Amino acid sequence: MLQPDANNGESKDINQHELVWHDQKVPHQSDAELERLLMEGVHLTQETALPPLRSIKDGEDDEDTDLPPGGDIQGALGLYAEAAQDMATAGVELGLGRHFACADFCNQAAEKAAQSVSLLRFGRRSMYDHDLRALGALVGAPEEIQEEMSILTPFHPEAFYAGTPPEEADEVISAEQASSYIQSARHVLRWARAMVLNA
Numbered sequence: 001m002l003q004p005d006a007n008n009g010e011s012k013d014i015n016q017h018e019l020v021w022h023d024q025k026v027p028h029q030s031d032a033e034l035e036r037l038l039m040e041g042v043h044l045t046q047e048t049a050l051p052p053l054r055s056i057k058d059g060e061d062d063e064d065t066d067l068p069p070g071g072d073i074q075g076a077l078g079l080y081a082e083a084a085q086d087m088a089t090a091g092v093e094l095g096l097g098r099h100f101a102c103a104d105f106c107n108q109a110a111e112k113a114a115q116s117v118s119l120l121r122f123g124r125r126s127m128y129d130h131d132l133r134a135l136g137a138l139v140g141a142p143e144e145i146q147e148e149m150s151i152l153t154p155f156h157p158e159a160f161y162a163g164t165p166p167e168e169a170d171e172v173i174s175a176e177q178a179s180s181y182i183q184s185a186r187h188v189l190r191w192a193r194a195m196v197l198n199a
Contacts, residue, residue: 073199076120080196083112083189090182099178100169103155106185107132110152113185113192114139120199130156136188145191148184155181 090105110132117139118126128135132149141149154160164172 071121071199072119072123073196075123076116076196076199079112079119080116080189080192083109083116083192086112087182087185087189090185094175094178094182097175098170099173099175100155100160102178103152103173103181104157104160106181107152107155109185110149110188111135113189114141114149116196117141117192120196130159141188141191145188148187151184152181152188 086105086109090102090109093099093102093105114132114135115125118124121139126135126138128138130153132153133146136146136149160169
């Protein structure tokens with residue numbers, strides 16, 4: 001296989017057998033680590049552990065779970081993963097100084113986390129009008145989680161841009177405020193994670 005040399009543009013002959021893929025040595029270890037980071041929505045330096053996965057033995061009946069009939073666990077897991085990805089993006093936006101983008105991704109992460117609970121409980125997303133507190137109430141979030149969601153409600157772009165020109169968006173939110181929005185969104189994700197990943 002030929003690969004261009006970054007220094008002078010010439011090609012070097014690389015034997016394919018010399019390439020070693022990490023996951024060939026330890027299958028799925030990197031996948032598990034990536035999943036852990038996505039689900040936590042944390043900085044790469046923070047150490048966290050996923051809750052143990054529930055296994056179903058042959059012949060074990062699913063009737064003992066709290067998952068109501070019609071709940072969509074696969075959809076809930078997928079949407080929670082999207083929420084975790086939005087949480088990671090919010091951190092990147094904060095680091096770049098794009099404070100409104102950070103707050104917007106926090107808003108999206110909280111919405112997706114709550115909707116993942118809706119999928120788990122009802123088998124569908126809940127209808128709402130961009131009021132995250134109302135969405136939290138619909139999906140049965142405790143009062144303190146509804147409070148965190150309420151903090152993030154103003155950062156839906158349609159509502160935010162109604163009162164703030166886009167070119168001024170990053171100036172009206174300080175880095176400290178954006179950082180506090182990340183904390184609010186993380187609380188919402190932790191609440192949702194406890195249900196979605198333990199279903």
